[in-house]
Amino acid sequence: MPALPLDEAGKYVAGAYLVFLALLLVYVAIMSARLARLDRELAELGELAGNVVERERSTREEAFRG
């Protein structure tokens, strides 16, 4: 098969490389969404840890008073 002229071949080559780039971008977007979720979970854990510390402190104080 003869080589395609540059203007015709260029579309296909650009298409192939753009598909690769698009796939990479989709992957990065998914990873950033996951990272945001991990960030939220970490914030929740921080709150949870704060509550646990607070609860332990009040238990200790009650025991000290009692």
Place this chain on the structure above:
Amino acid sequence: MSFRAPRTLAALTVGTLVAGFALTFFFAPNDADQGFVQKVFYLHVPLAICALIGFMVAAVQAVLHLRSGDPKWDVRSYVSIHISVIFGIAVLVTGSIWARASWGKWFVWDEPTLVSFLIVFLLYCTYYPLRYAIEDRERQARYASVFAITAGAFVPLNFIAVRLAETLVHPRVFATADGGLTAKMTFTFLVCLGGMALLWETLVRFELATKSSRARIGRLRRALEGDEAIGSGSRIAPAPREAGS
């Protein structure tokens, strides 16, 4: 089980891939037969090689999992398959575009190389339903490893079968004595292959780092909430003990 995100590796990957693509368009000569459209070769072939080797790496990791019982190998095998499947999607799409430009068709159903790659890809697509159909995490990991080994052994067998097939429409660039490529083309191809291999490894490590963080957050949450099941850990088998990667 703890994996760190590889910043240096990520930077090296970006550098190598950019260099590879720059060489593709500004250094490697146009192919005498196919012309400019052959530039897809520097993207499509490294992707295919990395995807297939990735499947075999997953099989080796699955063997290590079955031998040692260490869940970290199961997680690694899962992630290797996952990234290779993503590479497989890219191989099929870029291959279709190249086929359309070269042969006038998006897919040639009687071409052994194309059909065999599609079969391998579809085979690995069944890994996910198989894995998540099993609730017990130990059994899930064991069955997934058996699958990874069986399918991984199928990859080289498939490759040999295709090479032995008589009908060859798909170009055999590396089959000729001198490789069929000029020195400039070979150099460009090797840089692209290196970049793609680095990309595969980087994505694998990022995926492992994410999974590791999720599992640790899940364990921390359970510990803070007094061992109450929250279900926020990784969907794949988390390490019951610190495996020390």
